[in-house]
Amino acid sequence: MGHDTHVQEKSVAQYEFNRKKNAVEMRKQVVNFAIMILFTFIAFAVVVADFSPYFIKPVILLLAGVQVALQLYAFMHMGEKKAPFIGVINTFVWLGAVIAFTFFLCFLTIIWW
Amino acid sequence: MSSVAISKKTGFGATLWDYLTTVDHKKLGNMYFFAGLLFFAIAGFEALLIRIQLMVPNNDFVSAGLFNELLTMHGTTMLFLAATPLLFGFMNAIVPLQIGARDVAFPFLNSLGFWLFFLGALFLHLSFFMGGAPDAGWTSYASLSLYSPGHGIDFYVLGLQISGAGTLISGINFIVTIITMRAPGMTFMRMPLFTWTTLISSALILFAFPPLTVGLFFMLVDRMFGANFFDHTMGGNTIIWEHLFWIFGHPEVYILVLPAFGLFSEIIPVFARKRLFGYSSMVFATILIGFLGFMVWAHHMFTTGLGPTANAIFAVATMAIAVPTGMKVFNWILTIWGGSIKVTVPMIYALGFIPSFVAGGVTGVMQATAPLDYQLHDSYFIVAHFHYVIVGGIVTAIFGATHFYWPIMFNRVLNEKLGYIVFWVFFIGFHLTFFLQHFLGLMGMPRRVFTYQADQGWDLYNFISSIGAIMMGIGVILLVVNMLLSIKGKPVNQRDYWGDGRSLEWALVTPVPFYNFKQTPLIRGYDPYWIEKHEGNKEGMTYAEPLGDIHMPHGSILPLIMSIGMFIAAFGALYHPDGVSWSVPVIILGIGITVACMILRSFKDDLGYHVHKEEIIALEEELYGKGGNK
CATH class of the missing domain: 1.20.5 (Single alpha-helices involved in coiled-coils or other helix-helix interfaces)
Incomplete structure (x- = not known):
């Protein structure tokens, strides 16, 4: 941290590559976030719509399972x-x-x- | 440019602004310390009122309702708002120095954590002036607290929610700091024990505070927005609160006691003038205590009727914790054994700590025996046990470390003679207060009663206990006097005040400049300063880099504003059940302020600034005279 700061020039190719990679990452994050919100919305909706408990329970558990996986792999970077x-x-x-x-x-x- | 080091004459306004916006870990450490001390004094005063009420039978010094409020606020304040910030004060002030870092990993979050804690604590204490404090005990069991009239419990829920968020933020900050910001050569197995215990207790905070947050949130929507999580008549379950609370509450005890162990593991080798005995076993014992701390919460609930299987499992798991704790005690004793012991104020606190804490541990194992716990449950025996652990373990550590680290934190020394007086007054008072409470419990005196009938054999013991409490109060007042006297004392202006420092923080000459190390040190082994000293290194450390520009973070007022936003929103939520028209707008306004600050922060890039080489050299000369820190 306290070194005389060493600046490394990035090549154009490196810059372009990083830019593209970051854009893809960002898109993934936003899509996953939208999926999370949608699932939460569905979970609330099935309860409010007053479906049979035999339908509501498995659906909510299934959505919750997917959300746990998404949380771990998309937002907590378990895959890296x-x-x-x-x-x-x-x-x-x-x-x-x-x-x-x-x-x-x-x-x-x-x-x- | 901010600086903790130089006492340039600045106006009151500038100093105040500096402290409101600071992200410097040393200043935040001091702020944590004094905020903790303030709440320690308040909670101690509440304890005195409790003991005055119980001094004689059939007393009417306070009413039953006020007694419940005092007892609840004493417990809540001592655990959440006194012990935690006092230990956070030492963590902030010492850990970055011990690992050779310039600051913590997220200085902004450090400041945010402090302000959230402080405003949450302030909010909780406003309850005294706004219609009554919480009165359902610090555990606030749902079957009691859901039906508590007035706003007391709402203050508890919202205040702890806010200050808990601050604690969680600080905990995460320390985990990242210790893992990523160690100086070159500082491997995990070379970290001083206080750094290790800070790491483990921060990990416990990370895992233990979310269950509390969930529990408090359930309680919040139950009480303020009409949900039924804990209401059994509506399909809820009141036991869920007890589980959620103790899933948090038991690790919380270890969150507090592990840093205390760490402080003693720093103090004892310095004054025994001997390497810490069994360093690696100390580390693994710390980790094991942390892990087992999560597997034992139900031992607080043996009598709720979990069934014999659950009780047996949790009883055995609880007893297992005595093993790593015992390892630690033996390691401390063996560190002292054969050492060239120098008895100083911090050391005498350490010597007083070992037998007191062991006494608390032994009664803990007694309570872990589930069948016996049916007899001891909710009696004064429990009160005696946890005060032995908390006062004998944590408070002695805080007082000892106050003397020990005062030269580093404030560049002054606490008076040694007065220190001994404080120790003896406090220590004798502590044993007078709590030792006899074991027997009061065995004689059948229940805890949390506001008065009792005469001639049950409890009168004398309660009287002695109250005398002890007054002695503890005098001890704390004298300690504060000692702190005030130190302002007028001579500046220390040297490294290694105690003469036998071992870890890196002693290699720094006080006052410590705001960037800590002008060059990042190179760690060549466990007890790095000891190694350098023995090799005749006059500078106290080997450097890992040449002198260069130092990158430091900017201060920011945003953490304070964000916390104020939460503080405002809490008032909206508090008055929502009263059906006032302004409650929802106030919630939106408060959270809006917080969110606006977050948006502002994410759009405004703050990359910090560089302290240039010339500035560093000039500052060092100003602090330490010609030639700088040599």
Whole structure:
């Protein structure tokens, strides 16, 4: 940080490549975000529309499952294999998963049944 | 240019503006420290009123309703608004120095975290003047709190929601700082123990605060917007609150006690003048305590009727925590063992801490035994247990570290003689207050009662307990006096005040300039400053780079405005159930202010500024005389 700042000139090709890559990334983020909002809207809509519980429950659970996957892979970058401190990041994600699973198990076993 | 170091004469307005906009971790550390101290004093005063009420049987010093409010606010304030910010103060002030960083990873978020915490805390305390404080205990169990009249519980929910967001932000900030901003050579297994415990307790914050946020949000919509998450007559379940609260609440205890362990792991080797015994086992014990801390929350709920299987599992898991904690205690003892011990004020706090904390741990294992817990539950035994852990573990750590780090934080020294007096008054008062409460509990005195009948054998013990509480109060007042006296003291202006510093923060000459290290240091092993000192390095550190321009962040007023936005929105939500016409506009206005600040921040690129080489040299000469920091 405190070095005499070393500036590396980017080549035109590198610049163009980064630009395109960033644009694709941004498009992905926006699309995924729209999907998340849409799913949430559908979940509310099926409840408000007063469908049969046998329809509502599986639909909401299915949407929730997709949202979890989207959250992890689109917004939390679980798919990326190369990043600084990727090992630490993965440790955190999996620890979080283990801890969350304990809560899930607890709700299923000792709260509701 | 902001600077913590030079006491140039600036006007009051400029200084105030500097503190309102600062993103410097040292200044924010001081602000956390003094805000925490303020709330510590308030909650301590509430404790004194509680003890005066319980001093004699059938007392009517406070009414039953006010007693409930005092007791709730004492617990809530001590845990969320006193212990947490005091420890955050030390984390902010010390951790970046220990790992050789210029600032935390997200200076803006650091400031945002502080202001959210502070305004949330302020909001909660306004309840005293606006129709009554929360009165359902710090756990605020839904079956009680849903039916509490007035706005007390609403203040609790909204205040904690805001200050909890601040704590979560600060926690994430420290995780990123410690993982990514260590100086070259500072591997994970060379990090000082305080940095390790800060990392682990920040990870606990990351995982534990979301359940609290969810629980508070459920409570908020239940009370203020007519939902029924916890109302069993409408298909809800009141036990869900208890689970969500304790999923957060138990790790919260470790969030507080782990940094306290870290502080003692810094203090003890310095004054035993010996390397910390079993460093790697200390690290793994810390991680293990953190992990197990998430698997034991239901031991607070043995008597809610979870069933024998669940009780057995949580009982065993709870007892398992005693193993890594025991490892830590033995490591501290073995660090002291055979050391060339120098007894100073921080060290005497450490020596007092070990037996007190072990006493609290032992009663903890007793309560982990589920069948016995049916007897102990909701009695004064529980009160005695957690005060032994919190006062004996966390408060002694905070007081000890205050003496220990005062030279680095403020370039002054706390008076040693007065320090000893404070220690003995406080320590004796602490044991007088809480030791006898074990027996009060065993004799059947329930906790959270506002008075009791005479001649049940409780009178004398309660009286002694109250005397002890007054001694603790005197101790805290004397500590504050000591802090005030230090303003007039001589500046330290040297590195390694205690003479036996081991980790990197002692390599810096105080006052520490705002950029911390003029050149990033190179870490050549565990206890880097000790290594350099022993190799005769006069500068205290080997540098990893030549002197060059330093990149620093700009200050910003936005965090304060964002927090004020949330503060305003909270009033709208608070009065919404009263059916006032302005509640929704106020919510929209408040959140609008916050969102506008966020938009402003994302559109205005702030890339910080560079402190040039010449400026650094000039500043160093001004601080340390000719030749700079040599």
